[in-house]
Amino acid sequence: MESVDSSVGSEDELRFRRLFADHYRAVLAYALRRCAQRADAEDVAAESFAVAWRRVADTPADPDRERAWLLAIAARVLANQRRSRRRLLGLLERLQGEPPQLALAADESAGTRERHAEVFRALRRLPSRDRELLCLVAWEQLTIGQVGEVLGCTPNAASIRLHRARRRLASELAKAQGTSGHEEIRPRSQGEAP
Amino acid sequence: MTDDQALDRLAAADPVDENALPAPGDAGPARVLSAIVASTPTTKPAPRLLLGLRPLTAVASLVVVAAALALASPPGQGAVRSLVDEIRSVFAGEGAVVRDDGPVQPLRADGIITSAVADGRGGWFVAGGFTRINGERRAHLAHLLADGSIDPDWTPSLAGRAPAHYTWARLALADGRLYVAGTFEMVNGERRGQVVALDAATGAIAPEWRGLVDAVDALTTVAVSSGRLWVGLGGGALVAGEPVRCLVVLDGQTGVPEAAIRPALEPSGDLPCVQAIVANAGRVYVAGHFPAVDGTQRPGIAALDSESGRLLAAFDPPALACDGCFGPPGATALALSGGRLYVGGFFTGAGGEARSSLLALDPATGSLQPFAAEISRENGSIATVLNLAAAGDRLYVGGDFGSVDGQARNGFAVLGPSGELQQGWQPESTTDYVLALATARRVVLAAGAGGRR
Secondary structure, three states, rough: OOOOOOOOOOOHHHHHHHHHHHHHHHHHHHHHHOOOHHHHHHHHHHHHHHHHHHHHHHOOOOOHHHHHHHHHHHHHHHHHHHHHHHHHHHHHHOOOOOHHHHHHHHOOOHHHHHHHHHHHHHHOOOHHHHHHHHHHHHHHOOOOHHHHHHOOOOHHHHHHHHHHHHHHHHHHHHHHHHOOOOOOOOOOOOOOOO | OOHHHHHHHHHHHOOOOEEEEEEEEOOOHHHHHHHHHHHOOOOOHHHHHHHHHHHHHOOOOOHHHHHHHHHHHOOOOOOHHHHHHHHHHHHOOEEEEEEEOOOOOEEEEOOOOOOOOOEEOOOOOEOOOOOOOOOOEEOOOEEEOOOOOOOOOOOOEEEEEOOOHHEEEEEEEOOOEEEEEOOOOOOEEEEEOOOEEEEEEOEEEOOOOOOEEEEEEOEEEEEOOOOOEEEEEEEEEOOOOOEEEEEEEEOOOOOOOOHHHHHHOOOOOOOEEEEEEEEEEEEEEEEOOOOOOOEEEEEOOOEEEEOOOOOOOOOOOOOEEOOOOOOOOEEEEEEEOOOOOEEEEEEEOOOOOOOOOOEOOOOEEEEEOOOOOOEEOOOEOOOOEEEEEEEEOOEEEEEEEOOEEEHHHHHHHOOOOOOOOOOOOOOOOOOEEEEHHHEEEEEEEEEEEOOOO
């Protein structure tokens, strides 16, 4: 946890400053993973905290839920940003499909880059809601309950959706590698040992 | 591969190292925090502030917070003023008219410049999110004379409910009419829909124009073919009260919809459906995000018959690819010249061959041509070509890129017949995104959004 200057400000302000100190990097990372340009990600992080500031009274009492609450805000900010970009600047629409720039970091070996590119390609073939759910688990490292909070569904529903999304990702990766995939869940043939 | 292994591989491909990001106490984040805390009351939401200005996020960093604070806070706060200055600079428009032998006529506006067409007399019509251009007051439309001055007698105006920076248009010129399509609601003080024909000489609304297009999504481009106006839509529109998707074809004289020409395109997801149109010799080429035309797969690029709007099946280009991208590739710009159809956009290849956001096709068959140039952004990530204009043996390329064939080119470059970079053309450019390109003989106007001062 980052230190917070508690010498000034109201209770709300202190709460907000702590939120910012504790979670700014997580929110920025979330946005960077989903924006083509760093400047766009910084926009999303900045607006997310601007919204959080206005809604600071709604901050979850449970600190374990703060991150998911902020990421849920960021998800909506991101969606609004994309809608606005499409509606008002159709001619500038250009980067929704671009990979996060950091995915192409020069210090990665060619083999690593290709492996990662393969994952991105597989991810791209999934429905967008599968992508978001998988990334929240794999990259944001949220628990299933937190994922449900971000996506606006119950933990049970999130769990079921995650199960299916993992299967679809594994299947896509297996296809990319030329294997059948999902041997572990294929229906048993007659006579096969359970 | 098991499901767990798949998830592990995804985790390993995480593109962001959170620990390497700036700490909240560093200059950038601390500035954001200070601006928020110093200038916004901790009362319950004032959603109007953000909702009204959220579009600003489209191109500018820090803009939303800054804009919200600018409205919410009393004047005199230094941090807020400096942030608002950033907004203004980000939304300035810059451009230039460039000739083979110089000189360069600069173009400076207080909003982005989104479209330009040559007037046929050495000057240009320009449109964009500006209220001032080269020091003159103009409401989103201006006529630049051949000597570089703004035509004092040509003063049509556009207006909309959105902030001025977001009232802009795309232009096409034919038969003495300037067609204007964009995000406005009023033209010369009249409510005439979002596509209008002006008398190019006077700027008055063409008296016979009765068109009424009410766009739901962005109007992305306009082109004229055989006396008809083809309008590209980001998504849908109401045309004379009827819902239309992706493309609208209007009578060029009256603006009345051509009932017999209803191209059958469907949007692909929430991406802009049609982004570019170019027409020639009975053919209309369209590019954007659509999976099929007339039920035949033509992902993103297709040729239509200009009389019927039906797919010309013989034109069957290779599908664009975007390796390593989250989303699909996209075609955003078209140009026809020298027996080639040039396609610009956001992609890494087509038909199994590498192409960096620019390629050339045979306009009859759609087969990929050997023309190629290495276009990239400064950090090596995938560039986007937003505009193309062809004249003679030259292809003018505008967009969001930092280099061509390894040489620095900030959003604007000129290529030769094989895609080779023309060395003599390197106008000093501070434009971040070149959105408007127009040519007349060997003169080009390139303009867009500039944020670097």
